[in-house]
Amino acid sequence: MTNHDFSRFSVPSAEPLQIAVVGSGYVGLVAAVCFAEMGHEVICVDNDQRKVDALKGGDTLIHELHLPELLNRYRNTRVRFMTDLAEATRECQAIFIAVGTPQSETGDADLSYVEAVACEIARTLTSYKVIVEKSTVPVYTNEWIRRVIERNGVHRELFDVVSNPEFLREGTAVADFLHPDRIVVGSDTPRAAALLAEIYAPLTSGTYYQKPDHIRGACSTAAPPPLLDTSTKSAEIIKHASNAFLALKISFINAVANLCEAADANVEQVARGMGLDRRIGARFLRPGIGYGGSCFPKDVAAFRSVAEQMGVDFTLLCEVEKINVGQKKRFLSKVRSALWTLRGKRLAVLGLSFKGETDDIRESPAIEMVKMLLAEGCSISAFDPAAMDRARQVLPPAANLAYEESAYDAARDADALLILTDWQEFATLDLALLHKSLRYAIVIDGRNLYDPQVMVQHGFTYLSVGRPAATPVRDFVSIS
Numbered sequence: 409m410t411n412h413d414f415s416r417f418s419v420p421s422a423e424p425l426q427i428a429v430v431g432s433g434y435v436g437l438v439a440a441v442c443f444a445e446m447g448h449e450v451i452c453v454d455n456d457q458r459k460v461d462a463l464k465g466g467d468t469l470i471h472e473l474h475l476p477e478l479l480n481r482y483r484n485t486r487v488r489f490m491t492d493l494a495e496a497t498r499e500c501q502a503i504f505i506a507v508g509t510p511q512s513e514t515g516d517a518d519l520s521y522v523e524a525v526a527c528e529i530a531r532t533l534t535s536y537k538v539i540v541e542k543s544t545v546p547v548y549t550n551e552w553i554r555r556v557i558e559r560n561g562v563h564r565e566l567f568d569v570v571s572n573p574e575f576l577r578e579g580t581a582v583a584d585f586l587h588p589d590r591i592v593v594g595s596d597t598p599r600a601a602a603l604l605a606e607i608y609a610p611l612t613s614g615t616y617y618q619k620p621d622h623i624r625g626a627c628s629t630a631a632p633p634p635l636l637d638t639s640t641k642s643a644e645i646i647k648h649a650s651n652a653f654l655a656l657k658i659s660f661i662n663a664v665a666n667l668c669e670a671a672d673a674n675v676e677q678v679a680r681g682m683g684l685d686r687r688i689g690a691r692f693l694r695p696g697i698g699y700g701g702s703c704f705p706k707d708v709a710a711f712r713s714v715a716e717q718m719g720v721d722f723t724l725l726c727e728v729e730k731i732n733v734g735q736k737k738r739f740l741s742k743v744r745s746a747l748w749t750l751r752g753k754r755l756a757v758l759g760l761s762f763k764g765e766t767d768d769i770r771e772s773p774a775i776e777m778v779k780m781l782l783a784e785g786c787s788i789s790a791f792d793p794a795a796m797d798r799a800r801q802v803l804p805p806a807a808n809l810a811y812e813e814s815a816y817d818a819a820r821d822a823d824a825l826l827i828l829t830d831w832q833e834f835a836t837l838d839l840a841l842l843h844k845s846l847r848y849a850i851v852i853d854g855r856n857l858y859d860p861q862v863m864v865q866h867g868f869t870y871l872s873v874g875r876p877a878a879t880p881v882r883d884f885v886s887i888s
């Protein structure tokens with residue numbers, strides 16, 4: 409680990425720093441408004457003119473707690489939106505790259521967006537800048553960015569490249585950014601490390617948490633987040649290894665859930681028993697229909713691919729992926745085991761986003777499940793509190809697919825209700841009203857949001873993941 413001296417950043421500088429953030433998606437936009445909230449001046453650049461116009465007009469474009477409030481506070485003042493990366497490069501000291509790094513056909517991260525941004529920055533670089541990888545990238549990307557900028561004729565003295573991976577979670581992105589468990593800064597020069605330490609000083613010094621209207625979260629003036637000072641390669645690996653480990657934890661508990669079903673045990677009891685062990689921890693031990701989203705699937709694949717290219721046997725990650733794919737098929741079998749045949753069945757589906765409290769449907773297991781059920785000939789009435797507009801863009805319009813205004817509208821006259829996303833509001837439904845709405849009182853819960861006994865008391869047949877089926881009528885369903 410590198411050990412740069414950050415002691416002079418125990419008090420943030422009085423002057424705001426000039427920061428550019430390239431990409432105004434889930435990470436870029438959140439980073440931009442949070443840097444402004446920390447006192448800096450930010451230019452947020454996107455090459456999508458429609459996005460830039462919408463953001464200038466106050467539309468957040470994504471569903472994220474606190475985002476409207478912060479955008480409103482800083483829009484067109486401390487955060488400016490534009491498409492002109494050259495202008496942003498000229499004006500700013502640090503340029504954070506937060507563009508997408510999607511999965512390519514081979515499983516590798518597609519780094520063409522990062523490369524395009526690096527080339528564009530190189531064209532206008534005339535004074536010292538720190539270029540920061542905020543996007544999730546494989547190890548060695550830092551060196552490639554440096555090489556690309558040098559190839560475009562920029563002298564090595566004029567820039568540094570730093571890795572500062574982002575760990576925010578969609579749904580709680582703003583609070584996560586301002587209250588991180590850790591801030592990782594991977595840099596190979598003291599000068600670049602110092603600028604990053606200065607940028608994050610309002611958090612690491614704890615002064616941000618003294619602001620009367622600060623966004624609340626786990627950190628405080630007494631317990632500010634630590635800044636971890638590493639090499640660039642270590643920082644790149646920290647991000648991939650963290651996401652791969654979390655995905656592994658989910659697949660592990662899903663495999664345990666399947667074992668519990670076979671043994672007629674209860675995975676919630678098992679997970680609690682495991683999670684109370686501080687060496688294991690309770691988080692990410694929630695069984696379900698598998699992980700999804702724009703990060704875990706692609707990051708596991710990219711990490712596996714990097715290991716393969718470097719001759720390292722990491723086939724453990726193939727098993728993580730295999731269990732994840734299997735989990736969705738298992739859930740489909742569970743629906744079939746409860747309903748006997750699927751063709752012509754009318755199903756209520758709660759949840760389309762990849763997890764609760766977000767409108768993101770990228771790699772959503774719920775969307776995949778809907779596609780599988782439609783292919784089986786079911787008709788579906790779906791409800792999601794935020795993701796229906798996005799779902800309409802990826803699910804082809806069909807006579808047997810309807811979007812409803814509420815969970816109860818979706819449930820009306822349905823043969824069964826399926827819970828596919830862990831939205832908080834789905835855990836507190838009016839069970840009497842739900843029972844009245846459904847044609848058959850069958851709930852198949854892919855997120856274990858309810859206590860089986862409570863469901864039985866309300867007259868439901870209730871199937872969940874890794875727990876015995878609960879039914880008011882003995883032997884009505886069986887888990888195959």
Ligand SMILES: NC(=O)c1ccc[n+]([C@@H]2O[C@H](COP(=O)([O-])OP(=O)(O)OC[C@H]3O[C@@H](n4cnc5c(N)ncnc54)[C@H](O)[C@@H]3O)[C@@H](O)[C@H]2O)c1
Nearest residue numbers: 431432433434435454455456506507508509543544574578
């Ligand atoms: N979404 C998350 O929860 C999350 C969390 C941590 C890390 N990450 C990583 O952060 C990165 C960004 O993820 P995201 O979810 O914000 O992606 P996103 O797709 O929501 O946003 C990317 C943005 O970059 C813009 N863009 C693409 N090329 C550009 C260019 N040449 N110039 C300017 N703008 C350009 C796009 O228009 C888009 O607005 C990815 O590497 C991702 O893995 C994401």
